[in-house]
Amino acid sequence: MKARVHVTLKNGVLDPQGKAIEQALGALGFNGVEDVRQGKVIEFSLAERDPSKARADVEAMCQKLLANTVIENYAIELDG
Amino acid sequence: MKAAVIVFPGSNCDRDVQVALKQAVGRQSMGREPLMVWHKETTFDPVDLIVLPGGFSYGDYLRCGAMAANSPVMKEVVARAAKGVAVLGICNGFQMLTETGLVPGVLMRNADLRFVCRDVTVKVETSQSLFTAKYEQGQAIRIPVAHHDGNYFADDDTLAAMEDRGQIAFRYCDAEGEITVEANPNGSRRNIAGVYNETKTVLGLMPHPERLADARLGGSDGRPLFDGLVEALS
Numbered sequence: 001m002k003a004r005v006h007v008t009l010k011n012g013v014l015d016p017q018g019k020a021i022e023q024a025l026g027a028l029g030f031n032g033v034e035d036v037r038q039g040k041v042i043e044f045s046l047a048e049r050d051p052s053k054a055r056a057d058v059e060a061m062c063q064k065l066l067a068n069t070v071i072e073n074y075a076i077e078l079d080g
Numbered sequence: 081m082k083a084a085v086i087v088f089p090g091s092n093c094d095r096d097v098q099v100a101l102k103q104a105v106g107r108q109s110m111g112r113e114p115l116m117v118w119h120k121e122t123t124f125d126p127v128d129l130i131v132l133p134g135g136f137s138y139g140d141y142l143r144c145g146a147m148a149a150n151s152p153v154m155k156e157v158v159a160r161a162a163k164g165v166a167v168l169g170i171c172n173g174f175q176m177l178t179e180t181g182l183v184p185g186v187l188m189r190n191a192d193l194r195f196v197c198r199d200v201t202v203k204v205e206t207s208q209s210l211f212t213a214k215y216e217q218g219q220a221i222r223i224p225v226a227h228h229d230g231n232y233f234a235d236d237d238t239l240a241a242m243e244d245r246g247q248i249a250f251r252y253c254d255a256e257g258e259i260t261v262e263a264n265p266n267g268s269r270r271n272i273a274g275v276y277n278e279t280k281t282v283l284g285l286m287p288h289p290e291r292l293a294d295a296r297l298g299g300s301d302g303r304p305l306f307d308g309l310v311e312a313l314s
Contacts (some may be wrong), residue, residue: 070186
């Protein structure tokens with residue numbers, strides 16, 4: 001089974017990198033781009049076949065390592 | 081006092097802090113030479129102080145300090161901190177402390193996205209701690225910073241609780257000790273440069289006291305921190 005974890009900054013947490021990207025897009029002539037937020041995507045394969053067990057495992061991975069829940073949210077996608 | 085300096089792959093201030101501790105021990109003729117502990121150890125001799133040094137442990141992969149926070153030795157560090165053993169985290173060590181939850185908050189990318197490497201002045205918020213007894217309350221000290229991710233963040237409720245409990249250790253200030261926006265090198269909320277845990281036995285700070293602990297290196301404002309620890313813990 002494939003897992004994909006999206007880690008994003010929580011609302012209200014400033015994202016200076018997102019702001020820099022937004023300004024760079026503006027400078028390139030892409031007008032009307034707002035609210036750019038940068039995050040990360042982490043992909044991996046799982047030996048676990050049971051979707052609910054796999055989800056629980058990935059949830060624990062997010063809590064323990066993949067996201068810092070003080071400032072980040074995460075979303076889990078499972079496939080296969 | 082006996083201290084242990086934990087060494088991670090990518091640590092680069094471990095030797096500097098070792099020297100600063102050794103010199104403090106020598107000056108006061110108390111305590112013993114610090115122990116250097118590799119991150120793969122799961123236990124080490126009893127010590128009075130554990131230091132998590134600066135550097136770029138694990139290449140700052142995922143988030144600064146996140147990998148180190150999960151390395152084998154860290155379970156032991158967290159267990160000893162819970163028993164009241166003093167822990168000092170400097171720069172990358174501060175990032176590890178936030179990642180393990182030993183101190184609140186998190187250190188984000190600097191607001192202007194630049195690596196900042198220069199001397200700053202910080203205000204000592206209290207002298208009532210193991211770490212700051214040799215400073216005056218409100219004293220402005222000059223100490224270098226060198227980091228890309230030192231932008232301290234905690235939510236409003238957490239900050240309010242920390243202020244009430246006196247958990248703010250240092251704030252970036254100007255030469256007169258005024259807390260100003262201009263004096264803030266990285267965008268940290270409320271100019272926070274260092275914080276304690278609730279019992280003030282754990283201190284995390286971004287500036288490097290070990291880099292200005294010897295007058296031959298251009299200043300010695302970091303020295304009282306090490307002298308104070310040796311005196312308090314011997």
